[in-house]
Amino acid sequence: MQKINVQKIMEEIREEIKEKGYTEDMLSFHEIPVRTDQILDAIPAENKTIFTSTINQVRNASYIPWYRPVPNGIKGFIKKVIRKCVGFVVAPITDDQNIYNSLNITLVEQLCNRVEEQQEQILKLEKCIADLNKNK
C-alpha cells in the first residue's frame, strides 16, 4: 500500500484556507429546530411500501398454531402425550388469540385506509379554498 502524506496535505490545505480567508461561519445544524408538528416514529405516506411489507410480515406471523412439530423417538412421544393432555386448554386460548391478532391487523389496515381517505379529502378542500381565494 502506498503511503499518503496526510500531514503534509493537511498543512497545505490549512495554509490555502488561511490565504484565501475562508471561514467556518455558516449556519450550523444545531440552529435548525427539530420539527415538533410530527408524531414520533409516524410512517410517512411515501413509505407505504415499507409499511405494507411490515403489515404483511405481521400478518404472516399473526397465526399461532397451538402445537409445534415434535420429533420422533421417546422424547417426541412424551411431548405428544403432554400435548394431548394440555390440548383442550391451550387450543381454545390460541384460537381466541388468533382471532384477536387477525382483528388487530385488520384494524391497523382500516386506520391506514382512513388516513389516506382523509388526506384526499384535505387535498380537495385545500383546492376548493384556493379556488375560492382566487375568485375573491
Add this chain to the structure above:
Amino acid sequence: MKIIQVLPTIAYGDAVGNDTIALYRLLQNTKYETGIYAENIDTRLSSELVRHLSEIPDLEKEDIILYHLSTGTKLNYELEKYNCRKIIIYHNITPPDFFEEYSNNANFLCSDGLRGMKYLAQIAEYCLADSGFNKTELLKAGYQCKIDVLPILIPFTDYQKTPNRNIINKYSNDDYVNILFTGRIAPNKKQEDLISAFSQYTKHYNKKARLFIVGSYNGMEKYYDRLRDYVEKLNLDNVYFTGHIKFDEILAYYKIADLFVCMSEHEGFCVPLVEAMYFEVPILAYDSSAIAETLGGSGFLTNTKNPVINAAIINRIMTDETLKKIIVQNEKERLMDFNNKIIEEKFLLYLESFLGEKNEK
C-alpha cells in the same frame, strides 16, 4: 451435530442478513446440520432458507447457536433457555443518545440492546466481532470468553448485477462532481456534516457538484426533516435524498460517484466503505469508531468536522489525479482482505479451534 444461527429479525439485503445467509451457505457444505431461525422474517426470504424461531429443533449440549447480536430484543434474555453452546456474533449496537431527539423507538431498542449485550456476557462461550472496535465494546461490557475478530461477509457477486441505466444516464454524462454517501438516514451517521462540507465545497471550489444521500429514512423522519430543512436554509440545490431505493439503483449511484464521503461517528464495521472500494470510488472518511480499521490504511481519513477543511480535502482529492489514483489503488489492495474465501476460511478455523478447545476440556 447442529450449528444453527439465531437472530431476532432477518431483513433482505441488509448487512446482518447477508452475513447470516453467507454463513448458512458455508455451514451447509460442512459436516454440520445447520439452519437459520428468526422471530421476524422478511417476506422476500424463502421459508426454506429461514424458519421461525418456534421451529428450532431439539438441541443437544454439544450443539451450537450462533447468535447475531445487533439490537434490543427479548431474545437477548431468552437465549439462555437453549441447552447448548452459544457463540455471539456481535455486529454492534449504536449508542442510544444519538436517537434521543428523533426516535423513542430507536432509543429504546439501542438502550435495551446494550443491556442485553451485558446480560449475554455470562452466557457467551465464545464471540466473533465484526471489528476490533466491536471486540473492545464486548470487553468493556464484561465479556470474559475468547473473542476473535471476523469481518462481515459481503456478497460481492451481487455487485456484478446490472446497475440502473436511468440513473447512470441522468447523472454521468456531464462535468459535475458526484459525491456519494450510502447508509440509513440516522443521527449517528451525521449526514449534516456531509451537507455542511458539501455546502462549503460548492461555495468555494466547485458549483458543479451534486451530493447523493442514499438510504432509507424509515423511522428517522424527524432527523430526515431536519436535514431537509438544513439543506433548504443553506440554499443548496444539488442535494438529493433518495430514500429507500432498489438494489440496481444503489449500484448505479456507486457507478456515477466520483467520491464517497462518510462523516459517521459510530460504525461497528461500515459495509458501504467496502462497497465504495469495490466500485473504485475514492473515500474520504471521518476517523471514528471502526472506520479507520475497515479502511485499513486506504482511503483518506480526516480527524476534523470543520466543513471548510473537509471541503478543501474534497477539492484536493477531486483535482489531484495522483492522490486520487493512490487512494483508489490502496482501496483495491484493502478490498482483497475482505475476499469471502479468506473470511470463510478464518471462520471455519475459529469454529474448529472453539470446538477443539471445548473437546479438550
